[in-house]
Ligand SMILES: O=C(O)CCC(=O)C(=O)O
């Protein structure tokens with residue numbers, strides 16, 4: 001395992017090419033991913049099985065989709081409420097209420113004000129074609145021919161790659177290779193196309209607008225693909241409230257641990273730890289680390305008098321267990337400690353988090 005490219009960046013890099021070689025190399029990859037997930041909660045995975053051409057194509061389709069006239073995109077609107085998370089969300093519709101996840105942010109008034117700041121992004125959420133409780137919301141095929149067929153193909157390819165990461169995590173945690181993957185049939189994953197349109201840099205600097213406020217993911221793991229714009233930042237686990245850039249690395253998967261895997265590994269969720277006022281120290285847990293999207297880091301990413309930011313595209317893929325699968329403490333993460341939680345199904349956990357949030 002190497003560590004990152006520049007001084008400010010402490011996210012480990014794991015070369016996944018060795019995953020397909022002999023036993024010791026495979027184990028090394030697994031251990032390196034687990035180590036990164038324990039120490040940082042984020043890792044760049046390079047030389048993985050998703051070809052560059054497929055990722056380029058995914059970004060190409062995403063741009064074609066977001067460049068459609070608004071009335072075309074609104075033919076597949078995100079249904080009202082939170083129960084179904086599919087379809088097109090226009091700028092300002094979704095506000096990530098993740099301020100609770102920013103460990104150092106205890107200024108309630110400021111947090112309340114920030115919660116009213118609109119998120120300047122638009123998104124399009126896609127799931128499995130076979131999940132009746134989360135029906136996909138497609139635009140008509142004639143609006144963008146082949147879009148649906150590419151995205152359903154990409155959804156499956158991402159699941160295949162994510163499955164390999166789940167296997168590596170299981171091996172790195174001294175579990176049977178399929179211990180985690182067995183609970184993920186692929187029905188409950190979510191492929192999200194994200195577009196952050198240009199915005200005056202000053203609006204982001206003055207908190208009049210946000211791109212994506214600090215939050216943790218609800219998934220088991222997330223795989224993120226980002227363009228070269230920059231702006232993704234990850235909370236420094238040693239300095240809560242401080243964020244380090246997750247500098248774009250062409251074709252790398254930025255993989256992070258979600259809340260469910262953290263709970264699985266006996267970790268306290270970040271929001272609860274903030275409420276209890278304690279720093280997370282339990283060494284064996286996999287960390288669901290807070291992250292956010294802010295300004296691109298370099299001034300040359302701004303254009304014109306108004307210092308308009310460049311538009312940014314990213315594609316997160318969230319892997320989640322099946323709704324009836326039981327999440328219970330992984331024995332190798334417990335050590336001497338008792339399990340912190342009773343076993344819970346993904347559906348119950350989701351309900352619990354949703355009721356805290358809405
Ligand atoms: O756009 C990004 O880079 C991150 C998006 C993200 O964190 C999310 O959708 O959960």
Ligand SMILES: [Fe+2]
Pocket residue numbers: 215216217291
């Ligand atoms: Fe996220």
